[in-house]
Amino acid sequence: MTLNDKRKLIFIINPAAKNGYSLRIWKKLSRQLQDIPYEVFFTEKTNDGANIAKKLAMKDSHPLLIVAVGGDGTIHEVINGIMQFPHVTIAYIPAGSGNDFARGFSLPTDPMKSIEFIEELMDFPATLFDAGTYTTNQGERGFFVNSIGAGFDALISMRGNRSKAKKWLNSISLGKLVYSYYVIKELFCYRPTTLTLEVDGKKRIYDKTWFVTISNQQYFGGGMKIAPHADPRDGEFNITVVHRLSKIKLLFIFMSVFWGGHLKYKEVDSYNGREISIYFEQPVRVHADGEDISETPFYVKILPKSWGLIQK
Template sequence: MSEKRKLIFIVNPAAKNGFSLRIWKKLSMQLKDIPYEVYFTEKTRDGTEIAKSLAMKHSHPLLIVAVGGDGTIHEVINGIMHFPHVTIAYIPAGSGNDFARGFGMPQDPKKSIEYIKELIDSHETLFDAGVYTTNQGVNGIFVNSVGAGFDALISMKGNQSKVKKWLNSISLGKLAYTYYIVKELFRYQPTTLTLEVDGETKKFEKTWFVTVSNQQYFGGGMKIAPHADPQDGEFNITVVHRLSKIKLLFIFVSVFWGGHLKYKEVVSFNGREISIDFDQPVRVHADGEDIAETPFYVKISPKSWGLIQKAE
Protein backbone atom coordinates (compact mmCIF):
# COMPACT_ATOMS: atom_id res chain seq x y z
CA MET A 1 0.00 0.00 0.00
CA SER A 2 1.20 3.50 -0.80
CA GLU A 3 -0.74 5.20 2.01
CA LYS A 4 -0.91 4.03 5.62
CA ARG A 5 -4.28 3.06 7.01
CA LYS A 6 -5.92 4.91 9.87
CA LEU A 7 -6.68 2.41 12.65
CA ILE A 8 -10.17 2.51 14.18
CA PHE A 9 -11.78 0.11 16.66
CA ILE A 10 -15.54 -0.36 17.08
CA VAL A 11 -16.12 -2.16 20.37
CA ASN A 12 -19.37 -3.78 21.49
CA PRO A 13 -18.94 -3.61 25.28
CA ALA A 14 -22.02 -5.78 25.88
CA ALA A 15 -20.82 -8.79 23.86
CA LYS A 16 -20.61 -11.96 25.92
CA ASN A 17 -21.96 -10.21 29.04
CA GLY A 18 -19.20 -7.60 29.16
CA PHE A 19 -16.36 -9.99 28.32
CA SER A 20 -15.72 -7.93 25.20
CA LEU A 21 -15.15 -4.76 27.22
CA ARG A 22 -12.78 -6.54 29.61
CA ILE A 23 -10.84 -7.94 26.65
CA TRP A 24 -10.65 -4.49 25.05
CA LYS A 25 -9.25 -2.90 28.21
CA LYS A 26 -6.47 -5.49 28.28
CA LEU A 27 -5.72 -5.30 24.56
CA SER A 28 -5.66 -1.52 24.44
CA MET A 29 -2.58 -1.65 26.64
CA GLN A 30 -0.77 -3.23 23.68
CA LEU A 31 -1.59 -0.25 21.46
CA LYS A 32 0.31 2.48 23.29
CA ASP A 33 2.82 2.77 20.47
CA ILE A 34 0.18 3.01 17.71
CA PRO A 35 -2.24 5.91 17.05
CA TYR A 36 -5.87 4.77 16.89
CA GLU A 37 -9.46 5.83 17.55
CA VAL A 38 -12.06 3.79 19.42
CA TYR A 39 -15.86 3.95 19.39
CA PHE A 40 -18.25 2.00 21.61
CA THR A 41 -21.67 0.72 20.58
CA GLU A 42 -24.62 1.24 22.92
CA LYS A 43 -27.53 -0.38 21.13
CA THR A 44 -28.44 -2.57 18.16
CA ARG A 45 -27.27 -1.22 14.77
CA ASP A 46 -24.80 1.22 16.34
CA GLY A 47 -21.96 -0.75 14.73
CA THR A 48 -23.47 -0.15 11.29
CA GLU A 49 -24.12 3.54 11.88
CA ILE A 50 -20.66 4.22 13.36
CA ALA A 51 -18.84 2.32 10.60
CA LYS A 52 -20.83 4.03 7.84
CA SER A 53 -20.31 7.46 9.37
CA LEU A 54 -16.55 6.89 9.59
CA ALA A 55 -16.38 5.56 6.02
CA MET A 56 -18.19 8.65 4.74
CA LYS A 57 -16.13 11.05 6.86
CA HIS A 58 -12.70 9.81 5.75
CA SER A 59 -11.48 9.47 2.17
CA HIS A 60 -8.06 8.01 3.02
CA PRO A 61 -7.56 4.26 3.77
CA LEU A 62 -9.15 3.00 6.98
CA LEU A 63 -8.75 -0.24 8.90
CA ILE A 64 -11.89 -0.73 11.00
CA VAL A 65 -11.57 -3.44 13.64
CA ALA A 66 -14.75 -4.95 15.08
CA VAL A 67 -14.37 -6.08 18.69
CA GLY A 68 -17.22 -8.34 19.80
CA GLY A 69 -19.15 -11.30 18.47
CA ASP A 70 -20.58 -12.30 15.11
CA GLY A 71 -23.35 -9.73 15.53
CA THR A 72 -20.75 -6.97 15.88
CA ILE A 73 -18.82 -7.89 12.74
CA HIS A 74 -22.16 -8.29 10.93
CA GLU A 75 -23.12 -4.71 11.82
CA VAL A 76 -19.72 -3.24 10.92
CA ILE A 77 -19.59 -4.89 7.50
CA ASN A 78 -23.13 -3.65 6.80
CA GLY A 79 -21.79 -0.16 7.43
CA ILE A 80 -18.70 -0.29 5.21
CA MET A 81 -20.01 -2.06 2.10
CA HIS A 82 -19.51 0.04 -1.04
CA PHE A 83 -16.61 1.95 0.54
CA PRO A 84 -13.49 0.46 -1.10
CA HIS A 85 -11.09 2.55 0.99
CA VAL A 86 -12.21 0.66 4.14
CA THR A 87 -10.65 -2.67 5.14
CA ILE A 88 -11.90 -4.89 7.97
CA ALA A 89 -10.23 -6.73 10.84
CA TYR A 90 -11.73 -8.56 13.80
CA ILE A 91 -11.05 -9.35 17.43
CA PRO A 92 -13.32 -12.24 18.53
CA ALA A 93 -14.90 -11.46 21.90
CA GLY A 94 -18.35 -13.00 21.61
CA SER A 95 -19.84 -16.40 22.40
CA GLY A 96 -19.97 -17.85 18.86
CA ASN A 97 -17.11 -16.32 16.83
CA ASP A 98 -17.94 -18.18 13.62
CA PHE A 99 -16.54 -15.32 11.57
CA ALA A 100 -13.04 -15.91 12.95
CA ARG A 101 -13.28 -19.63 12.16
CA GLY A 102 -14.71 -19.20 8.70
CA PHE A 103 -12.27 -16.54 7.54
CA GLY A 104 -9.09 -17.95 9.04
CA MET A 105 -8.65 -15.27 11.70
CA PRO A 106 -7.06 -15.90 15.11
CA GLN A 107 -9.64 -17.02 17.67
CA ASP A 108 -7.56 -15.83 20.62
CA PRO A 109 -8.07 -12.07 21.21
CA LYS A 110 -4.44 -11.61 22.32
CA LYS A 111 -3.18 -13.20 19.10
CA SER A 112 -5.68 -11.09 17.15
CA ILE A 113 -4.19 -7.79 18.27
CA GLU A 114 -0.68 -8.90 17.29
CA TYR A 115 -2.06 -10.13 13.97
CA ILE A 116 -3.64 -6.71 13.34
CA LYS A 117 -0.49 -4.79 14.29
CA GLU A 118 1.57 -6.97 11.95
CA LEU A 119 -0.81 -6.67 8.99
CA ILE A 120 -2.21 -3.15 9.39
CA ASP A 121 -0.73 -1.90 6.12
CA SER A 122 -0.65 -5.19 4.21
CA HIS A 123 -2.72 -5.89 1.09
CA GLU A 124 -6.33 -6.82 1.76
CA THR A 125 -7.97 -10.05 0.66
CA LEU A 126 -11.34 -9.64 -1.07
CA PHE A 127 -14.27 -11.87 -0.07
CA ASP A 128 -17.84 -12.47 -1.17
CA ALA A 129 -20.85 -11.24 0.78
CA GLY A 130 -24.54 -12.03 0.57
CA VAL A 131 -27.30 -9.48 0.04
CA TYR A 132 -30.71 -10.27 1.54
CA THR A 133 -34.13 -8.69 0.99
CA THR A 134 -37.35 -9.60 2.79
CA ASN A 135 -41.03 -8.93 2.10
CA GLN A 136 -41.13 -6.84 5.27
CA GLY A 137 -38.78 -4.30 3.70
CA VAL A 138 -35.74 -5.49 5.67
CA ASN A 139 -32.53 -5.72 3.68
CA GLY A 140 -28.83 -5.97 4.39
CA ILE A 141 -25.55 -7.81 4.04
CA PHE A 142 -24.35 -11.09 5.54
CA VAL A 143 -20.91 -12.70 5.48
CA ASN A 144 -21.42 -15.96 7.41
CA SER A 145 -24.89 -17.27 6.58
CA VAL A 146 -28.61 -16.64 6.46
CA GLY A 147 -31.13 -19.26 7.42
CA ALA A 148 -34.82 -19.87 7.91
CA GLY A 149 -36.75 -22.32 10.06
CA PHE A 150 -35.80 -24.19 13.20
CA ASP A 151 -32.21 -22.90 13.38
CA ALA A 152 -33.35 -19.28 13.07
CA LEU A 153 -35.88 -19.83 15.85
CA ILE A 154 -33.17 -21.32 18.09
CA SER A 155 -30.85 -18.42 17.29
CA MET A 156 -33.54 -15.89 18.19
CA LYS A 157 -34.49 -17.67 21.43
CA GLY A 158 -30.85 -18.09 22.44
CA ASN A 159 -29.88 -14.48 21.80
CA GLN A 160 -32.86 -13.19 23.79
CA SER A 161 -32.52 -15.58 26.70
CA LYS A 162 -31.50 -14.94 30.28
CA VAL A 163 -30.04 -18.46 30.19
CA LYS A 164 -27.44 -17.37 27.63
CA LYS A 165 -26.49 -14.32 29.72
CA TRP A 166 -25.94 -16.51 32.75
CA LEU A 167 -23.96 -19.08 30.75
CA ASN A 168 -21.87 -16.30 29.19
CA SER A 169 -20.85 -15.25 32.68
CA ILE A 170 -19.11 -18.63 33.06
CA SER A 171 -17.94 -18.73 29.40
CA LEU A 172 -20.47 -21.38 28.39
CA GLY A 173 -22.79 -19.20 26.31
CA LYS A 174 -22.92 -21.65 23.41
CA LEU A 175 -24.78 -24.14 25.62
CA ALA A 176 -27.81 -21.83 25.51
CA TYR A 177 -28.44 -22.94 21.94
CA THR A 178 -28.29 -26.61 22.97
CA TYR A 179 -30.83 -25.87 25.70
CA TYR A 180 -33.24 -24.28 23.21
CA ILE A 181 -32.74 -27.01 20.61
CA VAL A 182 -34.01 -29.56 23.13
CA LYS A 183 -36.73 -27.25 24.48
CA GLU A 184 -38.20 -26.25 21.09
CA LEU A 185 -37.68 -29.57 19.31
CA PHE A 186 -41.00 -31.08 20.33
CA ARG A 187 -43.00 -27.92 19.60
CA TYR A 188 -41.69 -27.09 16.15
CA GLN A 189 -43.70 -28.22 13.13
CA PRO A 190 -41.66 -28.62 9.91
CA THR A 191 -43.38 -27.44 6.75
CA THR A 192 -42.92 -27.35 2.95
CA LEU A 193 -40.00 -25.28 1.65
CA THR A 194 -39.97 -23.80 -1.85
CA LEU A 195 -36.64 -22.61 -3.22
CA GLU A 196 -35.90 -20.93 -6.52
CA VAL A 197 -32.16 -21.36 -7.12
CA ASP A 198 -30.74 -19.57 -10.17
CA GLY A 199 -34.12 -19.89 -11.89
CA GLU A 200 -34.79 -23.54 -10.97
CA THR A 201 -37.59 -24.37 -8.51
CA LYS A 202 -37.00 -26.98 -5.80
CA LYS A 203 -39.56 -28.20 -3.22
CA PHE A 204 -38.78 -29.97 0.06
CA GLU A 205 -41.55 -31.36 2.29
CA LYS A 206 -41.40 -31.34 6.10
CA THR A 207 -38.39 -29.03 6.13
CA TRP A 208 -36.77 -28.20 9.45
CA PHE A 209 -34.48 -25.49 8.15
CA VAL A 210 -32.53 -24.14 5.19
CA THR A 211 -29.16 -22.40 5.55
CA VAL A 212 -27.47 -20.34 2.84
CA SER A 213 -23.76 -20.24 3.69
CA ASN A 214 -20.96 -17.99 2.52
CA GLN A 215 -18.43 -19.81 4.72
CA GLN A 216 -18.35 -23.13 6.55
CA TYR A 217 -19.48 -22.37 10.12
CA PHE A 218 -22.56 -21.27 12.03
CA GLY A 219 -24.08 -21.70 15.50
CA GLY A 220 -20.82 -21.42 17.44
CA GLY A 221 -18.57 -23.86 15.59
CA MET A 222 -21.04 -26.07 13.71
CA LYS A 223 -19.55 -26.98 10.31
CA ILE A 224 -22.85 -26.61 8.49
CA ALA A 225 -21.33 -26.09 5.01
CA PRO A 226 -17.98 -27.93 4.70
CA HIS A 227 -17.82 -27.11 0.98
CA ALA A 228 -18.58 -23.37 1.28
CA ASP A 229 -15.85 -21.02 0.04
CA PRO A 230 -16.24 -17.24 0.62
CA GLN A 231 -14.23 -16.48 -2.52
CA ASP A 232 -15.89 -18.73 -5.12
CA GLY A 233 -18.78 -16.45 -6.10
CA GLU A 234 -21.44 -18.92 -4.90
CA PHE A 235 -23.39 -19.85 -1.79
CA ASN A 236 -23.58 -23.34 -0.37
CA ILE A 237 -27.20 -24.22 0.48
CA THR A 238 -28.12 -26.85 3.09
CA VAL A 239 -31.66 -28.21 3.51
CA VAL A 240 -32.66 -30.53 6.38
CA HIS A 241 -36.04 -32.21 5.77
CA ARG A 242 -38.19 -35.31 6.24
CA LEU A 243 -36.63 -36.69 9.40
CA SER A 244 -37.77 -37.52 12.92
CA LYS A 245 -37.21 -35.24 15.89
CA ILE A 246 -34.83 -37.71 17.52
CA LYS A 247 -32.78 -38.04 14.33
CA LEU A 248 -32.60 -34.25 14.13
CA LEU A 249 -30.74 -34.26 17.46
CA PHE A 250 -28.17 -36.69 16.05
CA ILE A 251 -27.77 -34.48 13.00
CA PHE A 252 -27.18 -31.38 15.13
CA VAL A 253 -24.40 -33.22 16.99
CA SER A 254 -22.79 -34.40 13.74
CA VAL A 255 -22.80 -30.86 12.28
CA PHE A 256 -19.80 -29.96 14.48
CA TRP A 257 -17.53 -32.03 12.23
CA GLY A 258 -19.58 -31.87 9.01
CA GLY A 259 -20.89 -35.42 9.42
CA HIS A 260 -24.50 -34.41 8.76
CA LEU A 261 -23.96 -34.53 4.99
CA LYS A 262 -23.94 -38.34 5.04
CA TYR A 263 -27.66 -38.39 5.98
CA LYS A 264 -30.09 -38.70 3.08
CA GLU A 265 -32.37 -36.12 4.73
CA VAL A 266 -29.64 -33.46 4.39
CA VAL A 267 -29.32 -31.98 0.90
CA SER A 268 -26.47 -29.66 -0.14
CA PHE A 269 -25.98 -27.71 -3.38
CA ASN A 270 -24.66 -24.36 -4.64
CA GLY A 271 -26.33 -21.25 -6.05
CA ARG A 272 -25.93 -17.52 -6.64
CA GLU A 273 -29.50 -16.19 -6.39
CA ILE A 274 -32.06 -17.86 -4.13
CA SER A 275 -35.69 -17.12 -3.25
CA ILE A 276 -36.84 -18.85 -0.06
CA ASP A 277 -40.42 -19.44 1.07
CA PHE A 278 -42.27 -21.83 3.38
CA ASP A 279 -45.95 -22.79 3.43
CA GLN A 280 -46.15 -20.86 6.71
CA PRO A 281 -44.00 -17.88 7.73
CA VAL A 282 -40.92 -18.90 9.73
CA ARG A 283 -38.13 -16.85 11.35
CA VAL A 284 -35.08 -15.74 9.37
CA HIS A 285 -31.59 -15.01 10.72
CA ALA A 286 -28.63 -13.24 9.12
CA ASP A 287 -25.24 -14.03 10.68
CA GLY A 288 -27.13 -15.33 13.72
CA GLU A 289 -29.18 -12.13 14.18
CA ASP A 290 -32.99 -12.37 13.96
CA ILE A 291 -34.14 -10.15 11.07
CA ALA A 292 -37.60 -11.04 9.77
CA GLU A 293 -39.92 -13.81 8.55
CA THR A 294 -40.03 -15.65 5.25
CA PRO A 295 -40.29 -15.17 2.33
CA PHE A 296 -36.93 -13.62 1.47
CA TYR A 297 -34.38 -13.41 -1.33
CA VAL A 298 -30.58 -13.57 -1.33
CA LYS A 299 -27.92 -13.02 -3.98
CA ILE A 300 -24.15 -13.19 -3.99
CA SER A 301 -21.99 -10.06 -4.11
CA PRO A 302 -18.61 -11.40 -5.28
CA LYS A 303 -15.39 -10.08 -3.75
CA SER A 304 -17.13 -6.99 -2.39
CA TRP A 305 -15.27 -6.30 0.87
CA GLY A 306 -11.68 -6.50 2.09
CA LEU A 307 -10.16 -8.25 5.12
CA ILE A 308 -6.56 -8.14 6.30
CA GLN A 309 -5.25 -11.67 6.14
CA LYS A 310 -1.91 -13.44 6.07
CA ALA A 311 -0.91 -14.79 2.69
CA GLU A 312 -0.88 -18.59 2.62
Protein backbone atom coordinates in the same frame (compact mmCIF):
# COMPACT_ATOMS: atom_id res chain seq x y z
CA MET B 1 0.35 0.61 -0.44
CA THR B 2 2.69 3.61 -0.08
CA LEU B 3 3.61 5.34 3.19
CA ASN B 4 1.14 8.14 2.40
CA ASP B 5 -1.61 5.57 1.98
CA LYS B 6 -1.21 4.05 5.45
CA ARG B 7 -4.59 3.19 6.88
CA LYS B 8 -6.13 5.07 9.76
CA LEU B 9 -6.78 2.58 12.56
CA ILE B 10 -10.25 2.60 14.15
CA PHE B 11 -11.75 0.22 16.72
CA ILE B 12 -15.50 -0.34 17.13
CA ILE B 13 -16.14 -2.20 20.37
CA ASN B 14 -19.30 -3.84 21.63
CA PRO B 15 -18.71 -3.64 25.41
CA ALA B 16 -21.71 -5.89 26.12
CA ALA B 17 -20.48 -8.84 24.01
CA LYS B 18 -20.24 -12.05 26.02
CA ASN B 19 -21.55 -10.34 29.14
CA GLY B 20 -18.79 -7.72 29.24
CA TYR B 21 -15.92 -9.99 28.23
CA SER B 22 -15.33 -7.83 25.15
CA LEU B 23 -14.74 -4.72 27.28
CA ARG B 24 -12.39 -6.55 29.61
CA ILE B 25 -10.41 -7.84 26.63
CA TRP B 26 -10.23 -4.37 25.13
CA LYS B 27 -8.69 -2.94 28.31
CA LYS B 28 -5.89 -5.50 28.00
CA LEU B 29 -5.45 -5.01 24.26
CA SER B 30 -5.29 -1.23 24.48
CA ARG B 31 -2.10 -1.49 26.54
CA GLN B 32 -0.38 -3.00 23.49
CA LEU B 33 -1.36 -0.02 21.32
CA GLN B 34 0.39 2.76 23.22
CA ASP B 35 2.78 3.50 20.33
CA ILE B 36 0.14 3.30 17.57
CA PRO B 37 -2.34 6.11 16.86
CA TYR B 38 -5.96 4.97 16.74
CA GLU B 39 -9.55 6.02 17.39
CA VAL B 40 -12.06 4.02 19.41
CA PHE B 41 -15.85 3.96 19.45
CA PHE B 42 -18.20 1.97 21.69
CA THR B 43 -21.61 0.66 20.72
CA GLU B 44 -24.54 1.14 23.08
CA LYS B 45 -27.51 -0.41 21.28
CA THR B 46 -28.50 -2.55 18.29
CA ASN B 47 -27.22 -1.25 14.91
CA ASP B 48 -24.73 1.16 16.49
CA GLY B 49 -21.90 -0.82 14.88
CA ALA B 50 -23.37 -0.31 11.41
CA ASN B 51 -24.19 3.35 11.99
CA ILE B 52 -20.78 4.22 13.43
CA ALA B 53 -18.92 2.39 10.67
CA LYS B 54 -20.99 4.03 7.93
CA LYS B 55 -20.51 7.52 9.34
CA LEU B 56 -16.76 6.99 9.55
CA ALA B 57 -16.61 5.65 5.99
CA MET B 58 -18.62 8.58 4.63
CA LYS B 59 -16.67 11.18 6.59
CA ASP B 60 -13.15 10.15 5.61
CA SER B 61 -12.05 9.11 2.12
CA HIS B 62 -8.58 8.22 3.41
CA PRO B 63 -7.89 4.47 3.65
CA LEU B 64 -9.40 3.13 6.90
CA LEU B 65 -8.88 -0.07 8.84
CA ILE B 66 -11.94 -0.65 11.02
CA VAL B 67 -11.48 -3.33 13.67
CA ALA B 68 -14.63 -4.89 15.13
CA VAL B 69 -14.22 -6.11 18.72
CA GLY B 70 -17.06 -8.36 19.87
CA GLY B 71 -19.02 -11.33 18.60
CA ASP B 72 -20.49 -12.32 15.26
CA GLY B 73 -23.27 -9.79 15.75
CA THR B 74 -20.69 -7.01 16.05
CA ILE B 75 -18.84 -7.92 12.85
CA HIS B 76 -22.20 -8.36 11.10
CA GLU B 77 -23.16 -4.79 11.98
CA VAL B 78 -19.78 -3.27 11.07
CA ILE B 79 -19.71 -4.95 7.66
CA ASN B 80 -23.26 -3.76 7.00
CA GLY B 81 -21.98 -0.24 7.64
CA ILE B 82 -18.95 -0.34 5.35
CA MET B 83 -20.24 -2.28 2.36
CA GLN B 84 -19.86 -0.23 -0.83
CA PHE B 85 -16.98 1.81 0.65
CA PRO B 86 -13.88 0.37 -1.05
CA HIS B 87 -11.46 2.53 0.93
CA VAL B 88 -12.41 0.65 4.13
CA THR B 89 -10.71 -2.60 5.15
CA ILE B 90 -11.96 -4.80 7.99
CA ALA B 91 -10.16 -6.58 10.81
CA TYR B 92 -11.61 -8.52 13.72
CA ILE B 93 -10.89 -9.34 17.34
CA PRO B 94 -13.18 -12.19 18.48
CA ALA B 95 -14.68 -11.49 21.91
CA GLY B 96 -18.14 -13.05 21.68
CA SER B 97 -19.66 -16.42 22.49
CA GLY B 98 -19.81 -17.90 18.97
CA ASN B 99 -16.99 -16.40 16.89
CA ASP B 100 -17.88 -18.25 13.69
CA PHE B 101 -16.52 -15.35 11.64
CA ALA B 102 -12.99 -15.95 12.96
CA ARG B 103 -13.23 -19.67 12.22
CA GLY B 104 -14.71 -19.26 8.77
CA PHE B 105 -12.21 -16.65 7.60
CA SER B 106 -9.11 -18.32 9.10
CA LEU B 107 -8.43 -15.59 11.65
CA PRO B 108 -6.89 -16.00 15.11
CA THR B 109 -9.52 -16.98 17.67
CA ASP B 110 -7.46 -15.71 20.61
CA PRO B 111 -7.89 -11.93 21.16
CA MET B 112 -4.26 -11.34 22.17
CA LYS B 113 -3.00 -13.12 19.04
CA SER B 114 -5.53 -11.14 17.03
CA ILE B 115 -4.08 -7.78 18.02
CA GLU B 116 -0.58 -8.97 17.15
CA PHE B 117 -1.92 -10.21 13.81
CA ILE B 118 -3.48 -6.79 13.11
CA GLU B 119 -0.36 -4.85 14.11
CA GLU B 120 1.72 -7.00 11.77
CA LEU B 121 -0.61 -6.77 8.75
CA MET B 122 -2.46 -3.46 9.16
CA ASP B 123 -0.86 -1.90 6.08
CA PHE B 124 -0.78 -5.01 3.92
CA PRO B 125 -3.14 -5.27 0.91
CA ALA B 126 -6.60 -6.52 1.83
CA THR B 127 -7.92 -9.91 0.75
CA LEU B 128 -11.27 -9.56 -1.04
CA PHE B 129 -14.15 -11.83 -0.05
CA ASP B 130 -17.73 -12.47 -1.10
CA ALA B 131 -20.77 -11.28 0.83
CA GLY B 132 -24.47 -11.88 0.47
CA THR B 133 -27.26 -9.34 0.23
CA TYR B 134 -30.80 -10.10 1.38
CA THR B 135 -34.22 -8.55 0.82
CA THR B 136 -37.36 -9.62 2.70
CA ASN B 137 -41.02 -9.14 1.83
CA GLN B 138 -41.27 -6.97 4.95
CA GLY B 139 -38.79 -4.51 3.41
CA GLU B 140 -35.66 -5.37 5.41
CA ARG B 141 -32.43 -5.20 3.43
CA GLY B 142 -28.88 -5.92 4.44
CA PHE B 143 -25.69 -7.91 4.02
CA PHE B 144 -24.24 -11.06 5.57
CA VAL B 145 -20.82 -12.71 5.47
CA ASN B 146 -21.30 -15.95 7.46
CA SER B 147 -24.74 -17.32 6.60
CA ILE B 148 -28.43 -16.62 6.38
CA GLY B 149 -31.08 -19.18 7.18
CA ALA B 150 -34.71 -19.85 7.93
CA GLY B 151 -36.65 -22.35 10.01
CA PHE B 152 -35.79 -24.25 13.16
CA ASP B 153 -32.19 -22.97 13.49
CA ALA B 154 -33.29 -19.35 13.12
CA LEU B 155 -35.92 -19.87 15.81
CA ILE B 156 -33.31 -21.38 18.17
CA SER B 157 -30.94 -18.49 17.46
CA MET B 158 -33.64 -15.94 18.25
CA ARG B 159 -34.71 -17.71 21.45
CA GLY B 160 -31.12 -18.10 22.65
CA ASN B 161 -30.07 -14.52 21.91
CA ARG B 162 -33.08 -13.16 23.80
CA SER B 163 -32.67 -15.47 26.77
CA LYS B 164 -31.81 -13.88 30.12
CA ALA B 165 -29.98 -17.08 31.02
CA LYS B 166 -27.44 -16.49 28.23
CA LYS B 167 -25.89 -13.53 30.06
CA TRP B 168 -25.37 -15.59 33.20
CA LEU B 169 -23.99 -18.56 31.27
CA ASN B 170 -21.65 -16.27 29.33
CA SER B 171 -20.22 -15.07 32.65
CA ILE B 172 -18.98 -18.63 33.26
CA SER B 173 -18.07 -19.28 29.60
CA LEU B 174 -21.01 -21.63 29.02
CA GLY B 175 -23.17 -19.38 26.86
CA LYS B 176 -23.57 -22.01 24.15
CA LEU B 177 -25.58 -24.22 26.51
CA VAL B 178 -28.58 -21.94 26.18
CA TYR B 179 -28.94 -22.98 22.53
CA SER B 180 -28.86 -26.66 23.44
CA TYR B 181 -31.66 -26.01 25.92
CA TYR B 182 -33.82 -24.35 23.27
CA VAL B 183 -33.11 -27.12 20.74
CA ILE B 184 -34.67 -29.59 23.16
CA LYS B 185 -37.47 -27.28 24.21
CA GLU B 186 -38.59 -26.23 20.72
CA LEU B 187 -38.07 -29.65 19.18
CA PHE B 188 -41.34 -30.97 20.59
CA CYS B 189 -43.58 -28.16 19.33
CA TYR B 190 -41.93 -27.10 16.06
CA ARG B 191 -43.83 -28.13 12.92
CA PRO B 192 -41.74 -28.60 9.74
CA THR B 193 -43.42 -27.18 6.66
CA THR B 194 -43.03 -27.13 2.87
CA LEU B 195 -40.10 -25.16 1.48
CA THR B 196 -39.87 -23.84 -2.06
CA LEU B 197 -36.47 -22.68 -3.28
CA GLU B 198 -35.73 -21.01 -6.57
CA VAL B 199 -32.00 -21.36 -7.14
CA ASP B 200 -30.55 -19.59 -10.19
CA GLY B 201 -33.92 -19.89 -11.92
CA LYS B 202 -34.52 -23.57 -11.03
CA LYS B 203 -37.33 -24.44 -8.59
CA ARG B 204 -36.89 -27.07 -5.87
CA ILE B 205 -39.62 -28.14 -3.41
CA TYR B 206 -39.02 -29.88 -0.07
CA ASP B 207 -41.81 -31.04 2.20
CA LYS B 208 -41.51 -31.27 6.01
CA THR B 209 -38.50 -28.95 6.02
CA TRP B 210 -36.80 -28.17 9.32
CA PHE B 211 -34.46 -25.48 8.05
CA VAL B 212 -32.48 -24.11 5.14
CA THR B 213 -29.08 -22.42 5.53
CA ILE B 214 -27.35 -20.39 2.83
CA SER B 215 -23.66 -20.23 3.69
CA ASN B 216 -20.82 -18.00 2.57
CA GLN B 217 -18.32 -19.83 4.78
CA GLN B 218 -18.25 -23.16 6.59
CA TYR B 219 -19.41 -22.41 10.15
CA PHE B 220 -22.51 -21.34 12.05
CA GLY B 221 -24.05 -21.78 15.49
CA GLY B 222 -20.81 -21.50 17.46
CA GLY B 223 -18.57 -23.95 15.62
CA MET B 224 -21.02 -26.15 13.70
CA LYS B 225 -19.54 -27.04 10.31
CA ILE B 226 -22.81 -26.63 8.45
CA ALA B 227 -21.23 -26.11 5.00
CA PRO B 228 -17.88 -27.97 4.75
CA HIS B 229 -17.59 -27.12 1.05
CA ALA B 230 -18.39 -23.38 1.33
CA ASP B 231 -15.66 -21.01 0.16
CA PRO B 232 -16.09 -17.23 0.70
CA ARG B 233 -14.05 -16.47 -2.41
CA ASP B 234 -15.69 -18.73 -5.02
CA GLY B 235 -18.58 -16.44 -6.04
CA GLU B 236 -21.25 -18.89 -4.85
CA PHE B 237 -23.26 -19.78 -1.76
CA ASN B 238 -23.48 -23.27 -0.34
CA ILE B 239 -27.11 -24.25 0.38
CA THR B 240 -28.06 -26.82 3.02
CA VAL B 241 -31.62 -28.15 3.39
CA VAL B 242 -32.71 -30.49 6.21
CA HIS B 243 -36.08 -32.13 5.61
CA ARG B 244 -38.25 -35.25 6.06
CA LEU B 245 -36.72 -36.63 9.25
CA SER B 246 -37.91 -37.50 12.73
CA LYS B 247 -37.29 -35.33 15.77
CA ILE B 248 -34.91 -37.88 17.27
CA LYS B 249 -32.91 -38.10 14.07
CA LEU B 250 -32.74 -34.28 13.95
CA LEU B 251 -30.86 -34.39 17.27
CA PHE B 252 -28.29 -36.78 15.79
CA ILE B 253 -27.91 -34.52 12.78
CA PHE B 254 -27.37 -31.47 15.00
CA MET B 255 -24.61 -33.31 16.86
CA SER B 256 -22.94 -34.43 13.62
CA VAL B 257 -22.91 -30.89 12.21
CA PHE B 258 -19.91 -30.05 14.42
CA TRP B 259 -17.65 -32.16 12.17
CA GLY B 260 -19.67 -31.95 8.95
CA GLY B 261 -21.05 -35.47 9.33
CA HIS B 262 -24.63 -34.40 8.57
CA LEU B 263 -23.97 -34.47 4.83
CA LYS B 264 -24.03 -38.27 4.81
CA TYR B 265 -27.76 -38.32 5.71
CA LYS B 266 -30.23 -38.68 2.82
CA GLU B 267 -32.46 -36.05 4.47
CA VAL B 268 -29.75 -33.39 4.01
CA ASP B 269 -29.31 -31.78 0.60
CA SER B 270 -26.28 -29.62 -0.19
CA TYR B 271 -25.45 -27.72 -3.38
CA ASN B 272 -24.33 -24.29 -4.63
CA GLY B 273 -26.14 -21.27 -6.01
CA ARG B 274 -25.83 -17.52 -6.57
CA GLU B 275 -29.38 -16.15 -6.45
CA ILE B 276 -31.96 -17.80 -4.21
CA SER B 277 -35.59 -17.07 -3.37
CA ILE B 278 -36.91 -18.78 -0.22
CA TYR B 279 -40.60 -19.47 0.47
CA PHE B 280 -42.14 -21.55 3.27
CA GLU B 281 -45.76 -22.65 3.29
CA GLN B 282 -46.07 -20.94 6.68
CA PRO B 283 -43.84 -17.94 7.59
CA VAL B 284 -40.80 -18.93 9.67
CA ARG B 285 -38.03 -16.90 11.35
CA VAL B 286 -34.96 -15.75 9.40
CA HIS B 287 -31.48 -15.05 10.78
CA ALA B 288 -28.52 -13.33 9.12
CA ASP B 289 -25.13 -14.11 10.70
CA GLY B 290 -27.04 -15.40 13.72
CA GLU B 291 -29.05 -12.18 14.16
CA ASP B 292 -32.85 -12.38 13.97
CA ILE B 293 -34.01 -10.16 11.10
CA SER B 294 -37.47 -11.08 9.83
CA GLU B 295 -39.76 -13.82 8.52
CA THR B 296 -39.88 -15.63 5.21
CA PRO B 297 -40.15 -15.15 2.29
CA PHE B 298 -36.84 -13.52 1.32
CA TYR B 299 -34.32 -13.28 -1.52
CA VAL B 300 -30.52 -13.46 -1.45
CA LYS B 301 -27.80 -12.75 -3.98
CA ILE B 302 -24.03 -13.23 -3.93
CA LEU B 303 -21.75 -10.18 -4.13
CA PRO B 304 -18.39 -11.54 -5.29
CA LYS B 305 -15.22 -9.99 -3.82
CA SER B 306 -17.18 -7.08 -2.38
CA TRP B 307 -15.23 -6.26 0.82
CA GLY B 308 -11.67 -6.43 2.10
CA LEU B 309 -10.27 -8.20 5.16
CA ILE B 310 -6.83 -8.21 6.78
CA GLN B 311 -5.63 -11.79 6.37
CA LYS B 312 -2.39 -13.67 5.81
